[in-house]
Amino acid sequence: MKRSTIALVGNPNVGKSTLFNRITGHQQKIGNWPGKTVEIKEGKNKITDDGITFIDLPGVYSIEANSPEERVANDYIEKKKPDCTIQVIDSTNLERNLYLTTQLLEKDLNLILALNMTDKAERKGICIDEKKLSALLGVKAIKISSKKGIGVKELITQCSKIDDIEDSKKDKKILEELGLKAKSLSPKHRYDVISRVASLVLKKPRCIKSRSAQIDKIVAHPILGLPIFLFVMWLVFQASFSLAEPFTALLEDSLASLSALSTELILSSGLPSIFASLISDGVIGGVGSVLVFLPNILLLFLFLLILEDSGYFARIAMITDSLMQKIGLEGKAFIPLVLGFGCNVPAIMATKVLEDERERLITILINPFMSCSARFPIYVLFAGTFFASDQGLVILSLYLIGIFMAILSAFLLRRMLFKKSAPPSLLIELPPYRVPTFCTIARQTYFKGLLFVKKAGMFILSISLLIWFLASMPLGVEYASEQSLIGSIGKLIAPALAPCGFGQWEPTVALMFGAGAKEVVVSSLGTLYGAGEEGLSSAISTHFTPLSAYSFMLFSLLYMPCFAAIAAIRKESGDAKWAIFTVLYTTSIAWTVSTLFYQLAIFFGFA
Amino acid sequence: MFELIPLSRAKKDVQYRVIDMKGGRSANQRLSDLGLYKGALITVEGSIFGPILVRVLDSKVAIGRGLAQKVYVEAIA
Numbered sequence: 268m269k270r271s272t273i274a275l276v277g278n279p280n281v282g283k284s285t286l287f288n289r290i291t292g293h294q295q296k297i298g299n300w301p302g303k304t305v306e307i308k309e310g311k312n313k314i315t316d317d318g319i320t321f322i323d324l325p326g327v328y329s330i331e332a333n334s335p336e337e338r339v340a341n342d343y344i345e346k347k348k349p350d351c352t353i354q355v356i357d358s359t360n361l362e363r364n365l366y367l368t369t370q371l372l373e374k375d376l377n378l379i380l381a382l383n384m385t386d387k388a389e390r391k392g393i394c395i396d397e398k399k400l401s402a403l404l405g406v407k408a409i410k411i412s413s414k415k416g417i418g419v420k421e422l423i424t425q426c427s428k429i430d431d432i433e434d435s436k437k438d439k440k441i442l443e444e445l446g447l448k449a450k451s452l453s454p455k456h457r458y459d460v461i462s463r464v465a466s467l468v469l470k471k472p473r474c475i476k477s478r479s480a481q482i483d484k485i486v487a488h489p490i491l492g493l494p495i496f497l498f499v500m501w502l503v504f505q506a507s508f509s510l511a512e513p514f515t516a517l518l519e520d521s522l523a524s525l526s527a528l529s530t531e532l533i534l535s536s537g538l539p540s541i542f543a544s545l546i547s548d549g550v551i552g553g554v555g556s557v558l559v560f561l562p563n564i565l566l567l568f569l570f571l572l573i574l575e576d577s578g579y580f581a582r583i584a585m586i587t588d589s590l591m592q593k594i595g596l597e598g599k600a601f602i603p604l605v606l607g608f609g610c611n612v613p614a615i616m617a618t619k620v621l622e623d624e625r626e627r628l629i630t631i632l633i634n635p636f637m638s639c640s641a642r643f644p645i646y647v648l649f650a651g652t653f654f655a656s657d658q659g660l661v662i663l664s665l666y667l668i669g670i671f672m673a674i675l676s677a678f679l680l681r682r683m684l685f686k687k688s689a690p691p692s693l694l695i696e697l698p699p700y701r702v703p704t705f706c707t708i709a710r711q712t713y714f715k716g717l718l719f720v721k722k723a724g725m726f727i728l729s730i731s732l733l734i735w736f737l738a739s740m741p742l743g744v745e746y747a748s749e750q751s752l753i754g755s756i757g758k759l760i761a762p763a764l765a766p767c768g769f770g771q772w773e774p775t776v777a778l779m780f781g782a783g784a785k786e787v788v789v790s791s792l793g794t795l796y797g798a799g800e801e802g803l804s805s806a807i808s809t810h811f812t813p814l815s816a817y818s819f820m821l822f823s824l825l826y827m828p829c830f831a832a833i834a835a836i837r838k839e840s841g842d843a844k845w846a847i848f849t850v851l852y853t854t855s856i857a858w859t860v861s862t863l864f865y866q867l868a869i870f871f872g873f874a
Numbered sequence: 875m876f877e878l879i880p881l882s883r884a885k886k887d888v889q890y891r892v893i894d895m896k897g898g899r900s901a902n903q904r905l906s907d908l909g910l911y912k913g914a915l916i917t918v919e920g921s922i923f924g925p926i927l928v929r930v931l932d933s934k935v936a937i938g939r940g941l942a943q944k945v946y947v948e949a950i951a
Contacts, residue, residue, distance in 0.1 A: 328907035333900060360932040363909045454906035455913045471932075479934075487922050585936040589924030592938070598925075692897075693925050693938030694904050 553731020607637025
């Protein structure tokens with residue numbers, strides 16, 4: 268076998284990932300195209316086990332290099348020159364899919380067309396003469412069903428049979444006959460060619476009954492659509508948090524016992540206690556605080572993939588677009604922003620659905636203002652202590668301020684960075700509803716999780732160790748006490764936070780710890796005030812006033828996101844500068860808003 | 875000759891031909907990728923929460939009102 272790489276291209280929602288998973292099974296590698304954040308999946312053929320590498324390129328409608336995805340797909344085909352390229356085609360939508368084919372035919376490729384979902388097409392009475400199609404286009408076309416595994420083996424065998432030289436000669440002649448040889452063809456020209464081809468190979472009933480249309484009558488109904496949509500969103504959150512709870516509890520317990528066990532082992536082996544602290548406070552404590560969010564992250568991601576795969580995602584973008592346009596964003600940004608209320612990490616990863624690079628970046632950068640669930644315990648503690656009777660209202664106000672800051676930031680970023688005033692108008696295909704393929708989704712979730720742990724793990728570990736070091740040095744001090752390095756730094760920075768109303772070293776240090784994971788702010792305050800969980804409420808009531816408490820909540824809401832989110836921003840924006848920008852931008856916003864609030868409140872005599 | 879109207883004003887369940895697209899180069903290209911090119915036959919399925927729902931080839935596409943105002947269509951008898 269001489270062929271070594273086969274690339275898969277195709278429109279979104281044609282079952283490309285399902286085919287890729289069927290061929291490669293568990294051995295997959297996700298990589299990024301250099302300089303781009305678009306993911307390329309790579310895996311070895313396990314069906315015939317011949318050492319061929321399959322490449323899953325991002326789903327695109329064309330390769331004329333509009334979106335990052337299109338650029339990557341085009342660059343890959345042109346620069347890496349795969350030995351064979353398979354275009355996966357949705358047989359129920361042949362003509363639109365052939366638009367990409369006409370572009371691929373012009374490239375110097377060994378192209379094979381995989382007419383996917385052939386079973387579904389037949390059920391609908393759509394009949395494609397693939398032999399005639401092959402003859403007309405000069406490339407092999409094979410009917411397959413990636414979901415059922417029909418024709419996949421034959422497809423792979425065909426790939427190895429392509430004879431480059433003879434075929435490419437033939438190609439040119441056929442292209443001329445088709446009228447595809449001219450340079451920079453207009454879309455109309457391409458579609459005219461397609462409709463000529465389709466008239467010869469495609470037979471379809473005049474009226475295709477579609478289940479999707481029936482579902483859309485209810486789901487995209489002008490009145491029913493909204494409550495259904497709100498119910499789905501509620502379900503996603505409810506399910507992801509209640510399902511995550513047992514796993515989170517289990518993780519917390521095992522981390523606690525692991526920490527105790529390691530301390531015991533180290534102390535009994537006669538090593539100095541500083542090592543025990545390094546392992547239990549530094550490594551296990553630091554990494555653990557992020558790890559406990561992994562069940563939530565994975566579940567939110569799972570639901571996101573289900574929404575995408577089922578076809579409902581596009582409907583959400585449509586339903587929310589008008590509202591989002593009013594606040595200067597587009598409908599596709601809705602889900603990534605709402606997911607932020609759960610956890611900013613999967614939310615930032617979900618920005619991939621935005622095709623426009625600038626919109627994607629804006630949605631990434633404003634995401635930290637969506638108040639994630641880790642910030643909730645901070646609000647509960649402070650609002651419960653100082654505003655017990657209006658707790659709900661106070662917490663709601665924080666969420667709304669977060670949303671407001673996100674909208675304001677989107678506006679500012681768009682004006683200052685891109686000199687543009689409005690997001691692009693909605694344009695989205697509403698794919699037919701489908702039952703998601705469980706295997707594909709589970710696998711994708713697993714790989715996303717693994718990738719995140721791998722990429723962010725080292726970063727989070729090193730930051731955790733740095734914080735541990737600052738809290739334990741100089742040797743002999745009590746962990747995170749006033750005398751420790753972090754205590755000294757806290758004291759140094761504290762005056763800067765005085766205008767916000769909480770210029771003592773304890774809240775300052777707690778906020779520094781909170782950068783590791785926001786929920787840590789609460790437990791840190793407990794440690795710093797020597798209060799523990801039960802006495803914490805009374806401890807903060809002596810150290811804060813209602814005004815400074817609200818100001819502290821504002822600051823916690825708005826200041827730099829946790830390191831896991833920063834790592835996600837760095838990865839999804841493709842540039843470390845945006846991660847640094849986020850840290851500086853959010854923290855200055857937090858300082859400004861808290862200070863304004865506190866000083867104005869004092870000025871107007873609310874103290 | 876039928877009247878040229880923006881897609882945003884097109885009627886439900888009527889077949890139209892796209893005559894002109896004034897959304898700019900990049901928007902036009904994105905429209906073409908989805909099958910909406912000058913000369914394409916489309917059917918409007920309605921407007922839901924603002925965007926216009928269009929059936930084109932064998933797929934369904936949602937187009938924001940702003941963009942739909944820049945796509946000119948003509949009814950087909």
